[in-house]
Amino acid sequence: MKEKNLLAELAAYLFSNSDKESGRTPSERELAEHFGVSRGQIREALAILEAMRIVERRAKSGIYIDTKQASVEALALFARAGLPLDPVQIYETVELRKIHEIKAAELACSRATEENFERLREILKASEERIAAGEGLAKEDREFHLEIVRATKNGVFHNICSVYYLMGEQRLPIYFNDPERSVRSHAEHIQIYEALLRRDGNLAQALMSAHLQGAESYWKGIIEGRWVEPKSATLEKA
Amino acid sequence: MKEKNLLAELAAYLFSNSDKESGRTPSERELAEHFGVSRGQIREALAILEAMRIVERRAKSGIYIDTKQASVEALALFARAGLPLDPVQIYETVELRKIHEIKAAELACSRATEENFERLREILKASEERIAAGEGLAKEDREFHLEIVRATKNGVFHNICSVYYLMGEQRLPIYFNDPERSVRSHAEHIQIYEALLRRDGNLAQALMSAHLQGAESYWKGIIEGRWVEPKSATLEKA
DNA sequence: AGACCCAATTGGTCGAACCAGTTTCGATAA
DNA sequence: TTATCGAAACTGGTTCGACCAATTGGGTCT
Numbered sequence: 456m457k458e459k460n461l462l463a464e465l466a467a468y469l470f471s472n473s474d475k476e477s478g479r480t481p482s483e484r485e486l487a488e489h490f491g492v493s494r495g496q497i498r499e500a501l502a503i504l505e506a507m508r509i510v511e512r513r514a515k516s517g518i519y520i521d522t523k524q525a526s527v528e529a530l531a532l533f534a535r536a537g538l539p540l541d542p543v544q545i546y547e548t549v550e551l552r553k554i555h556e557i558k559a560a561e562l563a564c565s566r567a568t569e570e571n572f573e574r575l576r577e578i579l580k581a582s583e584e585r586i587a588a589g590e591g592l593a594k595e596d597r598e599f600h601l602e603i604v605r606a607t608k609n610g611v612f613h614n615i616c617s618v619y620y621l622m623g624e625q626r627l628p629i630y631f632n633d634p635e636r637s638v639r640s641h642a643e644h645i646q647i648y649e650a651l652l653r654r655d656g657n658l659a660q661a662l663m664s665a666h667l668q669g670a671e672s673y674w675k676g677i678i679e680g681r682w683v684e685p686k687s688a689t690l691e692k693a
Numbered sequence: 694m695k696e697k698n699l700l701a702e703l704a705a706y707l708f709s710n711s712d713k714e715s716g717r718t719p720s721e722r723e724l725a726e727h728f729g730v731s732r733g734q735i736r737e738a739l740a741i742l743e744a745m746r747i748v749e750r751r752a753k754s755g756i757y758i759d760t761k762q763a764s765v766e767a768l769a770l771f772a773r774a775g776l777p778l779d780p781v782q783i784y785e786t787v788e789l790r791k792i793h794e795i796k797a798a799e800l801a802c803s804r805a806t807e808e809n810f811e812r813l814r815e816i817l818k819a820s821e822e823r824i825a826a827g828e829g830l831a832k833e834d835r836e837f838h839l840e841i842v843r844a845t846k847n848g849v850f851h852n853i854c855s856v857y858y859l860m861g862e863q864r865l866p867i868y869f870n871d872p873e874r875s876v877r878s879h880a881e882h883i884q885i886y887e888a889l890l891r892r893d894g895n896l897a898q899a900l901m902s903a904h905l906q907g908a909e910s911y912w913k914g915i916i917e918g919r920w921v922e923p924k925s926a927t928l929e930k931a
Numbered sequence: 932a933g934a935c936c937c938a939a940t941t942g943g944t945c946g947a948a949c950c951a952g953t954t955t956c957g958a959t960a961a
Numbered sequence: 962t963t964a965t966c967g968a969a970a971c972t973g974g975t976t977c978g979a980c981c982a983a984t985t986g987g988g989t990c991t
Contacts, residue, residue, distance in 0.1 A: 730975080730976085731975060731976045731977070732976090732977090733974095733975070733976070733977095734974090734975070734976090751984090752982090752983070752984085753981095753982065753983040753984050753985090754983080754984055754985080755984090755985095
């Protein structure tokens with residue numbers, strides 16, 4: 456088994472192998488030896504981690520990590536890398552989604568073009584097929600919601616959403632494990648699509664709000680006690 | 694004069710010195726020679742640029758840049774590095790701010806703690822002093838708005854806002870060049886603060902909405918023709 | 932004109948070396 | 962015993978040179 460993702464492994468290693476007091480981590484040379492790669496490789500990964508504000512490299516001193524705070528970029532990275540996320544942070548992203556998407560639905564009503572509607576139809580069709588096959592629709596759900604953001608024609612908006620949507624990526628499949636949930640979501644998506652098509656801003660907002668309420672309650676329930684571990688068993692209770 | 698920020702210079706260089714068709718940039722060895730640094734240095738910078746999705750390194754082929762799209766992380770980086778931002782993107786961030794902060798004001802009404810109010814008072818006091826000194830309040834403005842987001846107690850929300858607030862950082866001083874604008878902003882900040890203190894969510898929302906409308910109109914005016922260049926004269930007309 | 936082949940180029944990786952501050956720890960002095 | 966000081970080990974920062982294998986591009990042969 457080759458190490459596909461040095462970045463993720465390194466980040467995880469640094470988190471667990473750092474001095475709890477100072478945050479000081481093993482040296483570049485030690486890390487290089489531990490991972491069986493050259494120092495250059497380690498430095499490249501550390502440069503990225505530093506740019507993401509995850510670690511701080513102090514010349515002639517050492518590498519320091521602040522385990523208490525994680526930046527957005529860090530969260531996005533972790534999602535990409537498949538590292539576990541704090542359930543509280545997941546809930547927070549859902550709350551943020553609500554803020555974004557309710558407004559996005561309204562804006563999309565006045566700005567969506569035929570291209571957007573075309574994409575939405577494609578996504579809904581794919582969703583239908585997936586449900587017919589008895590599968591959950593994690594991927595299609597994300598695409599549907601992102602396309603609505605895209606329809607606002609605000610590039611920065613879309614970029615930001617793309618980044619933090621990745622955060623929920625690994626948890627989404629669990630949410631859609633329940634087939635009934637997929638069916639209900641799909642039905643709501645269709646309603647939202649129709650509201651957009653009718654350019655009915657108020658209705659679209661209301662539908663989106665109700666649609667997201669489900670997910671919010673779900674995650675809220677999880678952080679309030681009944682936390683279910685998906686696959687990996689190496690998650691701290693935080 | 695030493696090159697303080699290789700990353701920014703490299704990014705700028707790659708943008709201008711890439712093949713318009715394929716997006717292919719000079720090789721690592723050429724870049725190293727051009728900037729007078731070792732290949733390792735270039736590779737480190739390229740690793741960051743790649744993590745930020747600004748460039749793509751294809752093994753045994755070359756480095757490619759997609760000048761058409763820039764990710765959020767790229768925007769944040771550019772803001773940090775002091776590179777010019779597309780005025781359209783600035784307007785888009787202002788629109789996004791409206792979405793975020795109106796809701797943030799509402800949430801803050803129910804979640805703000807004494808610590809938040811304390812900070813807000815400090816910021817308002819600093820604003821007053823700055824205005825009394827006849828200066829614009831760029832920094833205090835950002836701090837005021839960020840503190841409200843912080844009062845929502847949603848860490849992810851705060852992180853994301855911190856990131857893209859950096860984008861407007863360089864333009865903000867221009868906005869507040871007009872002393873009258875600083876005075877008006879400050880007065881509105883006080884109103885918002887009082888609404889938060891009274892926990893009046895509806896009022897806080899309304900005030901925030903009106904407050905941000907000014908900035909939105911301002912930037913909208915700029916992207917619609919009358920674009921004023923601040924200091925640097927090396928901005929492409931895009 | 933088209934198919935083919937080979938040599939130059941390129942990113943990926945490694946290791947050794949040197950520099951100049953920082954840490955660490957043991958020896959020395961109080 | 963405790964505090965202080967100094968030297969050695971360690972650390973990140975940076976450079977150079979080398980090798981690999983796949984891609985690329987130009988030239989050649991058919």
